[in-house]
Amino acid sequence: MKAWLSFTCSDGTHVAHGEPLRLCAEFAATLPQTIAIGVNCTAPQWIPALIAELKLASDKPILVYPNSGEIWDAEARCWRGTGDPDSFANQAQSWFKAGAQMVGGCCRTRPEHIRRVAANSRQQTATTPLAP
Template sequence: MLEGMDGGLVAASVGPYGAALADGSEYRGRYGLSVPALRDWHRPRLEVLADACPDLLALETVPDADEGEALAGAVAGLGVPAWLSYTVAGDRTRAGQPLAEAFAVAAAVDEIVAVGVNCCAPEDVGPAVALAREVTGKPAVAYPNSGEGWDGRGWTGGSRFRPVDAAGWIAAGAGIVAGCCRVSPADIAALSRAIRG
């Protein structure tokens, strides 16, 4: 858990710009917009959510370091803590930028209290969490998807989400662990048991 934020917290979700386009670009990034244009697009949404008084803002499933930078700028001064999590492929954002550069955009932003990854393959979590801690010195968040693929018609492959892996994520610096797409309620129950011992 993040220091000073114990149990029962409500995080308001702020997804990527690409989700509004409904063309799958939320998993690719590189929208053709500048950092200031993305910041201007996100800021009104963040203000509305901040006015609702959540405990945290979850700036999540961000595919692109430019959008991460825009969100970091937009959340500054809102008075609500936030985490920033990227969707990744290996050691890069979905847009192809090195994760170290992506995490670095949050390092000096006081409102961003944690950084990490979500909606990524489970095997990408450990190295990303360790890098997030190294680059920012902040706690990490880790909530991968099941690892299944999507071919445009349906889900392919089997789940690779293993709740026992959470111990390694926590050891690497994750203060919040959970699951994203295709992680089932049974997986979350097993995750809870694995974390609590």
């Protein structure tokens, strides 16, 4: 059975448990079942650095499924920030350019976030000339 492996990260270089993402991804890449490696349930601000770490660790396709960008305020018991679908979609373009082959969404992303990512990707593909 083939699988992709995804890690939740707490910053631009570490998985949530504390280990370096690069080491985890290097190990994951050795497993014959692994067809892609990525990060999920992670703040969008860390995605560019995490893509760079994944590229150093493996030549497997990279996937990213970040959160919307909102932050949970435990004291007020509410989400802070906008989690704007347009902002998320614009960031996604930079993730593709950085090396992500697949982009999705995790916590607090909604269908509209993914629609905007898809629309931007289609538009980018339609306006990008093919190399000779």
